[in-house]
Amino acid sequence: MGSFKGHALPGSFFLIGGLWWTGKYSFWCATRRNKCLGSTRLASRASQRRLEVIESSLMLFFSVVGMLAEQFAAGGPRLRLYDTSENQWKDLMNWQHATMYLFFSLAGAISLIVHATEAAPLALDRLALALAFFIEGFLFVYHLHGRNMLDVHVHQMLLYGVFGQALVVFLEVFHRGNITLELLRSALCLLQGSWFWQIGYVLYPPRGGEWDLTDHNNIMFVTMCFCWHLAANMLIVGTLYCAISSAVRSRLKRTPPVEMGLLKHRDGELESDDEAV
Template sequence: MGSFKGHALPGSFFLIVGLWWAGKFSFWYATRRKKSAGHLTSRAAQRRLEVIEGATILSFSVIGMLAEQFVADGPRLHLYDYSGHHWDRLMNWQHATMYLFFGLAGGISLTVHATGSAPLALDRLLLSVAFFTEGFLFLYHLHGRAMLDVHVHQLLLYSIFGGALTAFLEVFHRGNVLLELLRASLCLLQGTWFWQIGFVLYPPSGFAEWDLKDHSNMMFITMCYCWHFAVSLLMVTVVYCTVCWVVQSRLKRTPPMEMGLLKTTEKEQESEDEI
């Protein structure tokens, strides 16, 4: 992560996941709110989406761990340098540990929804643990750094711990669309802020470097963080309104007779799945 690309990559991942969550939860809420929209989704379809999501998170986490270990200057699974008597590339190990817990969350989600042998709330609990671990690692990741470097990472902690708290509340209030959309917006905030950190600490060629000891830069970057949060909330709002409009338009185009037949078919499929 000690480069612009190293911050842009996880930033892009959190952006994609945040947009996916915003669209998924908006769609599920829109179909639940409209009783006549039951034919647009089913328990079986929801389980398939959860399985795909869990498998995707697990895959990207494994790729992240391998990248941290086997890049050109990676530790290659060596934790301690016995010749120099010091720990070997602990930053890479911390990042790999962060990916490990998101991989565990993806694997548990895959198990919960593919087999049905684990409690349903376990996926949200492990997701909360993954976010908390990410924040915990970043909290002790900043020793000896410049003032602005520390500040931009401390601001990142708000979105990380906020995501952990929101996911934990979902363990007890599953299906609460406000919590789900808040989690999506905090994930988007985390994604855009990773990109911002990349521009501040590792500006691409052609961009002026930031003075990491200037207090006015700290004031601006704090205000910029609030703008990022506003943009993430706006993005979730746009996705929510768009999904609700699409669902409503689909319902208007579906004839009543066809809707009744589809609802009957869906009920039969759900009964088979339950058996």
């Protein structure tokens, strides 16, 4: 990944994922809070499930693409792990990134099985996702050997985000459907995305003008900058949440429900999905 693009690409994925989660959970929370207005017209249980299946498939697809790109793109190891001619491991960095993608693809696959077939208990999708984030952080910890002080520091900041997210998703195993945790997860995902971009700008400034990687003032600035990213992402999540909530409510009020009898029944189903842990 040692390039600007190598950081911007995963950053963009996390940014899109964070925005998607913010939207999804805000919308579901708004429909849950407005049941009296017949909100299940907007999000029936079947449509929720379809959404989850699509999300899982996309996650699986892009993770597999990421794995293949790390292996077969120019300079990749092409599935060879050990270079017997030089007696050393081949492209360990690429293998490590491929391993990270592997766990996200596992999380996608498990989530797909959980939501498409009902064979597995619901909470497994969160557990797999928590493990994926944990392994991402775990590999980053041993990724930083022998680098410059500032290089290590920007990645350490990233680790706070990654492990924080792993913890939040793990808590969701026990507190599924808790909107507070879901919004926090979205904000941390956005934070990860925007911080990947920031790392790119700090380590490989696209417009030239290198940073002094050993100046302690830079470390203090970077720490503070990480907090600003968090604040900005919290603002984005908050704004989106409020916008979606009021949009849902105004639309529901404009078109009053007619078929109340049918909706009541769907409501029950809707809830059972959230609480069955």
